[in-house]
Amino acid sequence: MRIDIVTLFPELCDSFLHASILGRAADKGLFEAHCHQIRDYTKNKQKQTDDYPYGGGCGMVLYAQPIADCIRAVQAQCAEQGRPRPHVAFLTAAGAPYNEQTARRLATYDSLILVCGHYEGIDERVIEAFGDEEISIGDYVLTGGELASLVVADSVLRLQPGVLAEEKGYQEESYWDGLIEYPQYTRPEVWEGRAVPPVLLTGDHDKIDAWRGKQSRARTRARRPDLYDRWCRTHPLTPPSWK
Ligand code: ADE
Numbered sequence: 001m002r003i004d005i006v007t008l009f010p011e012l013c014d015s016f017l018h019a020s021i022l023g024r025a026a027d028k029g030l031f032e033a034h035c036h037q038i039r040d041y042t043k044n045k046q047k048q049t050d051d052y053p054y055g056g057g058c059g060m061v062l063y064a065q066p067i068a069d070c071i072r073a074v075q076a077q078c079a080e081q082g083r084p085r086p087h088v089a090f091l092t093a094a095g096a097p098y099n100e101q102t103a104r105r106l107a108t109y110d111s112l113i114l115v116c117g118h119y120e121g122i123d124e125r126v127i128e129a130f131g132d133e134e135i136s137i138g139d140y141v142l143t144g145g146e147l148a149s150l151v152v153a154d155s156v157l158r159l160q161p162g163v164l165a166e167e168k169g170y171q172e173e174s175y176w177d178g179l180i181e182y183p184q185y186t187r188p189e190v191w192e193g194r195a196v197p198p199v200l201l202t203g204d205h206d207k208i209d210a211w212r213g214k215q216s217r218a219r220t221r222a223r224r225p226d227l228y229d230r231w232c233r234t235h236p237l238t239p240p241s242w243k
Helices: 010-017 018-025 064-080 100-106 124-130 146-157 168-172 205-223 225-234
Strands: 002-007 032-037 089-099 112-117 133-136
Touching: 002 010, 002 064, 002 146, 010 032, 010 146, 018 032, 018 146, 032 064, 064 100, 064 112, 064 124, 089 100, 089 124, 089 146, 089 225, 100 146, 112 146, 205 225
Parallel strands: 002 032, 002 112, 089 112, 089 133
Antiparallel strands: none
């Protein structure tokens, strides 16, 4: 997979995508990630990227032209590599709410362009012309789309085969099956008077799986009743004693 981030802060995004687990996966060639400076595509002398909004109001709005030209440049690079047309998502507070289901869908594209807004917004016409979708990572407003694009890139790239050490890793984690993950413990067995739940020390994997399932369901019910209701509806054959 190839991910391209279009942003005013490419260094910030690049250092995240090339560190830790993702960095090792990129080094192994499991994906390609590139970050592009919108300012490099401006056509005015001052390299200005934004301007006052028509109609008035506070804040500045990013010009359509440099974003469009940057996307076109990435599209051309993808075509040169023989890749299909990249899917384009704009990160804005006005987008559709992001979740694991969207991550799994985005992970199926060969190439993905993530466009970060900044200041008050992006000229709507470039979103209309190039955007396949608009994504929000939550009901709060960030100063820019950079963190949001990294949230999307991280959650999509970890789903690429080979990125996580164990393939099972991502299936066991929260939201994979619509439930929150069970609690985890490591050494020592007793820390500051708190003992690890004894079942985890038995070596009986049927019992451990049953305990973990119960913990997941109980946590989801308490913390995320919305997810729990959906899970109950999609698992109608679950014994009542489990719910
Ligand atoms: N830009 C500003 N706020 C955002 C949000 N919540 N999600 C995505 N992009 C944003």
